[in-house]
Amino acid sequence: MIELKNIYKIFNQGQPNEFAAVQEVTLEIEPEKVTVFKGPSGSGKTTLLSLIGCMARPTSGRIFLSGREITSLPERFLTEIRRKTFGFIFQQLNLIKGITVLENIMLPAYPNGEKFSAVKNRAMRLLEVLELTPKANSKIEWLSGGEAQRTAVARALINNPAVIIADEPTAHLDTKLSMELVGTLAKFKEDQKMVLIASHDPLVYESKIVDRVIHLRDGKIEGPPT
Amino acid sequence: MEGWERQKNILDFSLSSLLRRKGKNLALVFVYTLLVFTLASVLFFTHAIKREASLILQDSPELIVQKSIAGRQEQIPLRYLEPIQKIRGVQSGRGRLWGYYYDPIIGANYTLMVPEKQTLESGKISIGQGISKTRLVFPGDTMEFRSHDGMLLQLQIQQVFPSESELIASDLILLAEDDFRRLFGGSREYATDLTLRVRNQRELPTIALKIAEMFPDTRIILREEILRTYESIFNWRGGMMVFILVGALLAFIIFAWDKASGLSLEERREIGILKAVGWETSDVLLLKFWEGTIISLSSFLMGIIWAYAHVFFTSAALLAPALKGWAVLYPEFKLTPFIDFSQVATLFFLTVVPYTVATIIPSWRAATIDPDSVMRT
Numbered sequence: 001m002i003e004l005k006n007i008y009k010i011f012n013q014g015q016p017n018e019f020a021a022v023q024e025v026t027l028e029i030e031p032e033k034v035t036v037f038k039g040p041s042g043s044g045k046t047t048l049l050s051l052i053g054c055m056a057r058p059t060s061g062r063i064f065l066s067g068r069e070i071t072s073l074p075e076r077f078l079t080e081i082r083r084k085t086f087g088f089i090f091q092q093l094n095l096i097k098g099i100t101v102l103e104n105i106m107l108p109a110y111p112n113g114e115k116f117s118a119v120k121n122r123a124m125r126l127l128e129v130l131e132l133t134p135k136a137n138s139k140i141e142w143l144s145g146g147e148a149q150r151t152a153v154a155r156a157l158i159n160n161p162a163v164i165i166a167d168e169p170t171a172h173l174d175t176k177l178s179m180e181l182v183g184t185l186a187k188f189k190e191d192q193k194m195v196l197i198a199s200h201d202p203l204v205y206e207s208k209i210v211d212r213v214i215h216l217r218d219g220k221i222e223g224p225p226t
Numbered sequence: 227m228e229g230w231e232r233q234k235n236i237l238d239f240s241l242s243s244l245l246r247r248k249g250k251n252l253a254l255v256f257v258y259t260l261l262v263f264t265l266a267s268v269l270f271f272t273h274a275i276k277r278e279a280s281l282i283l284q285d286s287p288e289l290i291v292q293k294s295i296a297g298r299q300e301q302i303p304l305r306y307l308e309p310i311q312k313i314r315g316v317q318s319g320r321g322r323l324w325g326y327y328y329d330p331i332i333g334a335n336y337t338l339m340v341p342e343k344q345t346l347e348s349g350k351i352s353i354g355q356g357i358s359k360t361r362l363v364f365p366g367d368t369m370e371f372r373s374h375d376g377m378l379l380q381l382q383i384q385q386v387f388p389s390e391s392e393l394i395a396s397d398l399i400l401l402a403e404d405d406f407r408r409l410f411g412g413s414r415e416y417a418t419d420l421t422l423r424v425r426n427q428r429e430l431p432t433i434a435l436k437i438a439e440m441f442p443d444t445r446i447i448l449r450e451e452i453l454r455t456y457e458s459i460f461n462w463r464g465g466m467m468v469f470i471l472v473g474a475l476l477a478f479i480i481f482a483w484d485k486a487s488g489l490s491l492e493e494r495r496e497i498g499i500l501k502a503v504g505w506e507t508s509d510v511l512l513l514k515f516w517e518g519t520i521i522s523l524s525s526f527l528m529g530i531i532w533a534y535a536h537v538f539f540t541s542a543a544l545l546a547p548a549l550k551g552w553a554v555l556y557p558e559f560k561l562t563p564f565i566d567f568s569q570v571a572t573l574f575f576l577t578v579v580p581y582t583v584a585t586i587i588p589s590w591r592a593a594t595i596d597p598d599s600v601m602r603t
Binding site: 050055056075079088097103107110113114 | 230231232238242246492496500506507509596598600
């Protein structure tokens with residue numbers, strides 16, 4: 001369970017270009033459900049996801065993760081929570097070029113201090129599930145769009161996180177690949193993971209796997225949740 | 227155990243990260259190795275040559291007495307020897323004959339000397355390897371000299387000195403007293419200088435003082451002073467090179483700084499990704515530290531090993547002409563392998579540390595960026 005209490009995120013505070021990306025957001029997100037944040041560009045979806053995912057701190061308000069207040073935690077603990085609790089699928093995928101698919105997938109696990117062989121085995125299993133095994137030693141730049149997308153998914157799963165955060169995951173995908181991704185998200189739900197998605201793609205928010213859609217506009221939650 | 231695995235995993239990633247930019251990093255390692263190689267070669271060479279010179283000079287006389295008139299060296303009368311030998315503490319003394327001879331054929335100066343211990347037959351000479359190589363003369367050949375009165379003097383080469391003694395003896399010719407006097411003229415009552423053996427080193431200053439009082443027209447040279455002069459000559463030569471190399475070092479630091487401070491957009495983006503997927507600032511710094519260390523340490527080790535092989539196996543083939551400075555007659559000799567670890571440590575701190583720091587600082591700046599920056603690009 002994630003709880004947000006009166007969250008504000010203001011950029012360039014006190015300056016003429018001050019801008020409130022998120023305002024007055026109070027929200028409870030249930031575990032094992034798929035929640036979509038829907039709204040036009042600039043409505044604060046990405047900022048809200050980065051606040052929930054411990055990538056940034058709110059300007060005010062508090063965030064609770066399984067009852068534990070995380071907003072005031074020092075950077076080190078936030079990083080650890082981010083690494084162990086959240087798996088991220090970025091809009092731009094953000095894979096590292098020049099290294100292999102396998103290495104990209106293993107990256108988030110390196111600082112854990114686990115045995116290399118254990119991490120590698122886990123990565124190989126993920127590659128198998130996502131039908132990427134033949135590409136394990138291929139470099140990122142040689143992948144097709146769908147393969148790169150699945151690599152990003154595998155990387156998000158390497159630390160077996162309880163929450164998957166996906167920011168506009170279908171923004172650069174065609175319909176077929178988008179449908180494929182929705183299928184993958186459905187699997188996460190089956191695996192009892194909480195899935196948070198920022199999207200304005202009807203293929204995503206109208207999908208039947210979605211449990212809840214939260215509308216955002218100008219950084220605020222709009223109307224009752226659907 | 228966890229910490230160790232983390233180090234291993236991050237080190238592993240550093241290696242594959244370096245391999246991604248193979249061309250750039252190999253070029254960097256090459257330049258770096260070359261710099262360490264040059265610096266280490268100069269250090270090893272000057273140190274070994276100083277050591278060699280001091281070992282050879284250990285056998286030279288403790289005291290040399292020269293006569294000087296108006297500050298110039300003159301021939302010294304052999305009658306000075308008797309009263310000097312009577313000074314308490316002086317073990318033995320003798321007149322020494324030596325001088326310089328300019329050979330117009332190769333444009334080099336030879337040092338001619340009548341040997342102290344061995345006696346040479348009249349008409350025979352022993353020569354240094356430098357002369358043998360430059361003039362292409364070998365045992366059995368004869369060399370011609372023009373004497374003080376314009377006569378030609380033919381002397382037969384009996385021996386070429388073994389290469390071990392080349393440092394000092396490269397330009398040396400040993401000849402018999404009669405031949406020396408025929409070549410340079412001068413009375414038999416005189417010698418070039420007097421050499422004295424003294425048993426107790428502590429008495430040297432007292433003896434020197436007594437000689438100076440006895441013969442105020444003499445100049446007394448202690449062996450220690452010669453050693454010091456040699457030391458300073460080689461230091462000066464080494465110093466010159468090191469001074470030039472400081473320039474190279476500075477250029478390298480600028481190069482390293484430029485390379486490291488100008489983190490490319492791609493590198494900054496990667497640091498952002500690592501932070502976003504859960505790497506801490508310290509993990510990113512560890513990665514950059516390992517990257518810098520791998521480059522600098524491997525270059526350092528390669529440079530040191532190459533320099534060692536260069537100085538001690540090839541007799542510093544690349545540096546010798548610049549550092550030995552024997553004008554035309556370059557001595558060729560094998561240096562005894564010897565490494566001063568404090569010098570190696572100094573070199574380490576001059577090369578490895580600046581590079582590693584230059585790599586870490588800009589990465590640290592990049593590593594403190596907010597992880598959510600990658601969500602916005």
